[in-house]
Amino acid sequence: MARVPCDLRFLLIPAAFMFIYIQMRLFQTQSQYADRLSSALESENHCTSQLRSLIDQVSIKQSRILALEDLNNRQDQQLVQLKDIIHTFERKGIAKLTEGGQQVPLAAVVIMACSRADYLERTVQTVLKYQSPVASKYPLFISQDGSNQAVKTKSLSYNQLTYMQHLDFEPVITERPGELIAYYKIARHYKWALDQLFYKHKFSRVIILEDDMEIAPDFFDYFEAAASLMDRDETIMAASSWNDNGQKQFVHDPYALYRSDFFPGLGWMLKRSTWDELSPKWPKAYWDDWLRLKENHKGRQFIRPEVCRTYNFGEHGSSLGQFFSQYLEPIKLNDVKVDWNAMDLGYLTEGNYTKYFSGLVRQAQPIQGSDLVLKAQNIKGDVRIRYKDQAEFERIAGEFGIFEEWKDGVPRTAYKGIVVFRIQTTRRVFLVGSDSVTQLGIRKS
Secondary structure: OOOHHHHHHHHHHHHHHHHHHHHHHHHHHHHHHHHHHHHHHHHHHHHHHHHHHHHHHHHHHHHHHHHHHHHHHHHHHHHHHHHHHHHHHHHHHHHHHHHHHOOOOOOEEEEEEOOOHHHHHHHHHHHHHHHHHHOOOOOEEEEEEOOOHHHHHHHHOOOOEEEEEEOOOOOOOOOOOOOOHHHHHHHHHHHHHHHHHHHHOOOOEEEEEEOOEEEOOOHHHHHHHHHHHHHHOOOEEEEEOOOOOOEHHHOOOOOOEEEEOOOOOOOEEEEHHHHHHHHHHOOOOOHHHHHOOHHHHOOOEEEEEOOEOEEEOOOOOOOOOOOHHHHHOOEOEOOOOOOHHHOOOHHHOHHHHHHHHHHHHHHOEEEOOOOHHHHHHOOOOOEEEEEOOHHHHHHHHHHHOOOOOEEOOEEOOOEOOEEEEEEOOOEEEEEEEOOHHHHHOOOOO
């Protein structure tokens, strides 16, 4: 029996080792859990810190948004106030036009302006010089595109006219890379201004000028005669005071008027009925070239003078002075006071003009070959020169120094493909297209 305790001792030794091992494993597991818990707490603290930072950023953003909304609301209020001021000025201007039972205006005259206050002043001075005696017939407006303060201040300094302001905050998206945004903004401005004058102010005709133009002494008499002609002949789409080939060396007769298939622009008049057609489809840009498309003028023509009734002095503008020194600066501005009321312009109506113009062309002596300028100068009377296509026209036009440009198959100033200009003061040169002789019934030469 004495050996039993010894055996028990031997059994207790492994049990003790097992107990110690278990305790060590428990301690190791607890340490791992403690490390994990510490890591989790650290991550939680980091997340909490990031969340607080994010909340702070959101709070700052919300404060900025509220500030921007407040600024936007203030700007909206200022815009409403500004529009109210503009409408007040317009009402005052229109009230002046109708005081004392004055006659119904023949046409509104609008000067399209933007940011050239010095140019605008020069234009207004020349217009007022000749408009003041006939102010009741031709109420004067300035339409400003944008908010240039110098232009606005200058415009509001004149009591003789009504000021309109076009504020357009819609961004411009050009259709082709590299295009000037200015041409898009100009088209928007023109549509807005003409809508205002025709539909809000109810004018039956509008004469459009730009802020870089001087006018001739008989400018308003000319347009009065043109208005009567347009009322009689629906095939006349508009009347212009401009001749693209109106340089001093190419003009002579201040009484001469022509029909043209090419829209001249630069001081022109149209009727409300025509605007009713154009306004809904007005282009996004390049409105003048758009009017020169056959699909838009639809066979109708334009009246133009031989000697210009406007002079464009705008060397600096949206067109960046294009062609200024060669084509615009040498323009002859008419200085003869023509009595247009005494003139019979019946020859310009559709039924008469083809016969009248073909007679002029038929009487001209045909020339051909080389040295056309020299040959034309050595003939005493008018001459006509045939061209077979655009390339040949451009070559001949380049020799004489007139505009070579075409739009939609029509040379500048042309009537049925025929371009007319003067050389050596009185003699006419007719550049005649291959189809023109057939249209006018002229024997081919």
